[in-house]
Amino acid sequence: MRFITMDVTKCVVCRNCEYACSFQQTGDFRREDSNIRVEYYDDVKICLPLTCMHCDDSWCLEICPASAITRNVKTGAIEINSERCAGCKMCILACPFGNIHFDKINMVSRKCNLCEGEPNCVSFCISGALQYTESKNSYQNNRQIFQRFIENL
Amino acid sequence: MQVVIIGNSAAGLSGLEAFRKKDQSSSVTIVTREGEVPYSKVLLPYYLLGKIPYANLFTRDKNYYARLNAKCITGNVVKLLPEQQAVLLESGTLLPYDKLLIATGSSPVKPPIPGLSGKGIYHLWTLADVENLAPYYNKGKRVVVLGSGFVSLQGAWAALSRGLDVSVIELMDRIMPRVLDDHAAALLATRMIKSGVDLRINTFTREIERTGDEKLVLHFKNGKSLTSDFIIVGTGVRPNIEFTAGTGLKIDAGIVVNKQMETTLPGVYAAGDVAQVPSASGGDPVVHALWPTAIETGSIAGTAMASGNSRYRGSLNMNVTQMFDITVASMGEFMDIEGSESWTDENLPEDQYLKIVLKDGVPIGAICAGGSELISTLGMLRPLIREKVQLQGNPGMLKALLASNIAQHQQTFIKQ
Numbered sequence: 001m002r003f004i005t006m007d008v009t010k011c012v013v014c015r016n017c018e019y020a021c022s023f024q025q026t027g028d029f030r031r032e033d034s035n036i037r038v039e040y041y042d043d044v045k046i047c048l049p050l051t052c053m054h055c056d057d058s059w060c061l062e063i064c065p066a067s068a069i070t071r072n073v074k075t076g077a078i079e080i081n082s083e084r085c086a087g088c089k090m091c092i093l094a095c096p097f098g099n100i101h102f103d104k105i106n107m108v109s110r111k112c113n114l115c116e117g118e119p120n121c122v123s124f125c126i127s128g129a130l131q132y133t134e135s136k137n138s139y140q141n142n143r144q145i146f147q148r149f150i151e152n153l
Numbered sequence: 154m155q156v157v158i159i160g161n162s163a164a165g166l167s168g169l170e171a172f173r174k175k176d177q178s179s180s181v182t183i184v185t186r187e188g189e190v191p192y193s194k195v196l197l198p199y200y201l202l203g204k205i206p207y208a209n210l211f212t213r214d215k216n217y218y219a220r221l222n223a224k225c226i227t228g229n230v231v232k233l234l235p236e237q238q239a240v241l242l243e244s245g246t247l248l249p250y251d252k253l254l255i256a257t258g259s260s261p262v263k264p265p266i267p268g269l270s271g272k273g274i275y276h277l278w279t280l281a282d283v284e285n286l287a288p289y290y291n292k293g294k295r296v297v298v299l300g301s302g303f304v305s306l307q308g309a310w311a312a313l314s315r316g317l318d319v320s321v322i323e324l325m326d327r328i329m330p331r332v333l334d335d336h337a338a339a340l341l342a343t344r345m346i347k348s349g350v351d352l353r354i355n356t357f358t359r360e361i362e363r364t365g366d367e368k369l370v371l372h373f374k375n376g377k378s379l380t381s382d383f384i385i386v387g388t389g390v391r392p393n394i395e396f397t398a399g400t401g402l403k404i405d406a407g408i409v410v411n412k413q414m415e416t417t418l419p420g421v422y423a424a425g426d427v428a429q430v431p432s433a434s435g436g437d438p439v440v441h442a443l444w445p446t447a448i449e450t451g452s453i454a455g456t457a458m459a460s461g462n463s464r465y466r467g468s469l470n471m472n473v474t475q476m477f478d479i480t481v482a483s484m485g486e487f488m489d490i491e492g493s494e495s496w497t498d499e500n501l502p503e504d505q506y507l508k509i510v511l512k513d514g515v516p517i518g519a520i521c522a523g524g525s526e527l528i529s530t531l532g533m534l535r536p537l538i539r540e541k542v543q544l545q546g547n548p549g550m551l552k553a554l555l556a557s558n559i560a561q562h563q564q565t566f567i568k569q
Contacts, residue, residue, distance in 0.1 A: 062452075063448055086199035088473070090444065092525060093473045094535075
């Protein structure tokens with residue numbers, strides 16, 4: 001499977017990924033509609049892009065009371081079916097990484113679906129911080145990157 | 154091996170699925186007194202709201218049991234017979250078991266108010282309740298909701314959104330006494346009143362009177378009264394354990410279980426709302442009657458029944474909902490207790506709220522009210538609360554702090 005890796009040392013907070021994701025989802029450029037979020041901490045000059053890691057044991061998937069969350073067998077992405085989602089927000093509370101967001105217009109939860117295997121955020125990343133790479137475990141990959149992040153904190 | 158599971162909601166199904174991961178060959182029978190196609194209780198208010206269609210209340214398909222090589226039968230278990238290792242159904246059928254999972258859930262309790270029964274008076278707990286309520290959810294109708302707990306307020310919110318006149322009656326001096334602290338409750342109450350809910354706290358209902366034109370009149374102790382088309386009673390639930398009477402099964406606030414969901418009877422397990430389970434805090438065991446706890450404990454029981462190898466790390470209280478245009482959530486020990494300190498996010502606007510309760514630097518609970526983003530923060534805190542990891546640094550940089558914790562405590566975050 002291929003997953004998105006997020007390199008904090010390369011990110012320059014251009015927010016292209018946020019706009020690219022928003023455009024992919026809604027056809028418009030609203031950062032609050034993006035499934036990838038870049039946190040910027042000015043005092044320590046840290047840029048932290050965060051998007052779903054499609055965990056092996058996905059607590060969001062197990063807990064969803066509407067059976068709206070499933071794994072796409074083709075891409076490996078954990079996906080939310082917005083037709084089934086009731087908007088109860090339990091998945092947002094379940095995600096230990098803060099990677100599930102709420103669509104205030106349609107009142108459903110929303111998260112990264114890897115754009116069916118061609119993530120738009122990666123395509124428009126200008127610095128190489130985001131990569132779509134082959135990996136057995138997306139979390140392990142990103143953990144190493146986070147490790148570098150704290151060393152810089 | 155013959156396995157019997159009583160109940161086909163969150164805990165029962167989670168138990169079945171976990172069991173089948175370890176054991177594909179044993180015979181499994183699920184007994185339900187509701188429909189054989191499982192539905193989700195959490196979704197019921199969303200159906201009344203009109204957010205989801207009726208069909209989406211059902212969260213498994215017709216072939217579900219066949220796929221899991223299990224049999225589902227409709228029946229009401231009236232007696233547990235531990236000596237015979239069997240359960241007796243109302244129909245007279247005897248179902249023998251080697252392993253039994255009690256996942257019978259809980260039922261609403263009704264306060265002893267004269268006249269509080271009959272047509273127009275319902276709970277909001279089962280599919281049958283919602284089928285009774287649905288015809289009343291029409292513009293212009295008037296509903297009184299007794300109690301201001303989680304489900305009650307969701308029912309009130311659905312009614313208000315559908316154009317009904319809504320009154321909420323609470324005996325105590327504030328809403329959601331068990332789910333929110335004073336400040337979050339006040340923020341929610343303000344939004345409810347602004348949205349048009351007639352909220353009455355400190356109000357004791359003396360009796361219900363029926364009028365000739367099918368209306369219900371509630372008489373209160375303070376001398377006031379209120380006329381309504383229907384009443385939703387949401388004043389708490391209790392575990393469904395009647396069929397275990399006389400068996401010697403140890404019961405406290407629910408069926409007492411150990412970390413593997415084993416009860417005090419051999420081969421008998423319990424999970425979900427019916428069970429009193431270990432607490433995540435390590436304190437006294439709890440009956441949380443919450444969806445996530447039912448999923449977790451069901452899964453632990455299923456695994457334990459198949460292999461004997463699973464350990465529950467304890468139930469962590471968690472609640473979340475959005476209603477009346479505000480999101481509220483709470484987790485763990487969110488009330489200030491002796492020896493605890495709390496950190497409140499001072500950067501939030503006045504109508505938003507985030508508080509983290511810590512003991513010796515370890516987060517033990519959190520609560521929020523406002524936007525959805527605040528729930529993400531609670532979600533990131535959850536592994537730290539569960540694993541009792543110190544939150545070091547300046548909470549003003551909470552997100553960065555939590556992100557650094559993701560890296561430092563890999564195990565904590567991977568193993569849910």
